[in-house]
Amino acid sequence: MEKTINSKLLRWYKKNKRDLPWRKLKKNSLPNPYYVFISEYMLQQTTVSTVNKRFEEFINNWPTINDLAKTSEEKILIFWSGLGYYSRARNLLKAAIIIQKNFKGIIPDHYDNLIILPGIGDYTAKAILGIAYNKPTMPVDANIERIIARIFALNSLIKKKILDRSEKFISKKSSTNLIQAFMDFGSIICTPRNPNCTNCFIKDFCTSYKKNIQNDIPQKLKLKLKKKKRYSRAYIFFNEKNEILVRKRHSVGMLASMLEVPNDNWVLSKKNLVKDKLAHKLKNKFISKGSIKYSFNHFDLETEVFFTKVNKSLFTNHIWIKKNNLNKSGLPTIMKKIVKIAI
Ligand code: SF4
Incomplete structure (x- = not known):
């Protein structure tokens, strides 16, 4: 049955x-391992459609693993704005440096090295092994x-059973295509909600x-844990040159x-808020x-946003970003949102 599916x-x-x-695809009919490597980091916690929009820009900036290994953390974090989960960007850079040093800039093709x-x-x-190197x-x-x-009408909370069953589908020759076929089938036909069973070509095998x-x-786990709430206050210092004060x-x-x-520090109760030092001094x-x-x-996080106009000359040694340059400033999404409601 697995072979037929x-x-x-x-x-x-x-x-x-x-x-x-x-x-x-490259000449060997497999995708570029560097591209697969980058896409897998980007796709952790981010949707295919978002990654799709940003992937080529990433490759234009860093066409090879050696280019990536030479970049700074600051540059990659600026690029990562909008993708969220910034630890991925830091890890990606660390991994690129290790690959350049220890694997001659070649994405490893062994599990133990990855x-x-x-x-x-x-x-x-x-x-990476399956898609980039066609390994079973x-x-x-x-x-x-x-x-x-x-397909097997399994309780999806029992991961072990699913893993055991999935191994029966491993393909020795067509691993790259099969893995991607499963992924596309899950996105197009066997979707999370309202799967298109009427048009499904494997429905005869589906319990x-x-x-x-x-x-x-x-x-789904019925008991969804209630998320904690935190509070903060943010301060927009806006100068006469249409710039906003930021810091690291x-x-x-x-x-x-x-x-x-x-x-202010992000606290669990509003009464514990302590005014940011710079805002306090002003x-x-x-x-x-x-x-x-x-x-x-x-x-x-619930943040109350405050705004004030300031004179740039009063703030020496501070970083300012242009209001018009907000999208390319490297501010994480939450900070962009804070600025946007203030100005
Ligand atoms: S029949 Fe429906 S549930 Fe079963 S594999 Fe096909 S799309 Fe998914």
Whole structure:
């Protein structure tokens, strides 16, 4: 049965594969390993459509692993703005430096050499091996997990069973195409909600379809943990040249080393807010511009935004960014949002 499903998926993939920039084939009919490597970092926690829009820009900036290894953390963090989860960018840079030093600039083609790289776990190592090097493996992402769980009507909370089943689908010869076929099939036909079972070419093998339980899989954890809330206040210092004062965050913790506008520490209760030192020193009156809510993975941040006009000459040794240059400033998304509601 697994072989038949694989053949059907491969035939379907030939005609229906998504045209994605990191999939361009080289003479050996495999994608460029560097492109696959970059795309896998970018795709962790970010949607295909967002990565699709930014991938070519990344490759134009850093066409090879050696170019990437030479760049600064600051430059890659500026590029990463809008993609979120900045630790990926830092890990990507660290991994590029290791690959340049220890692997002569060639993306490793062995699991043991990939898994030691910062930011690479079991899934990413297998995805690189399977997609870039056609090695027989099965990286189980959310798409593949859902398809397998539905075909066998498995409880998708039992990961071990799904992993065991997925290994039966490993292809010795067509791993690269099969993995990508599974991924595309999961995005186009066996979608998370309302899968297109009527037009599904493997429905005869699908237990969930036969039992009409395909919409109940994957099961979701019923008890969704309530996210914690944190509070802050942010201060927009706007000068006569239409510039905004920014500074660098600490090198550890959330949004490490990124730019920010002055803001109070993010605290669990409003009554614990302590006014930012720079804002505190300034005798100007701040005008409240309302507040914004921003959702991080583990907590929601509510920030009240204040605005004041200042004279640039009073702030020597500070970083200023042009109001018109906000999108290319390297400010993380939350800070851009804060600035946007103030001006
Ligand atoms: S029949 Fe429906 S649930 Fe089963 S594999 Fe096809 S699309 Fe997915």
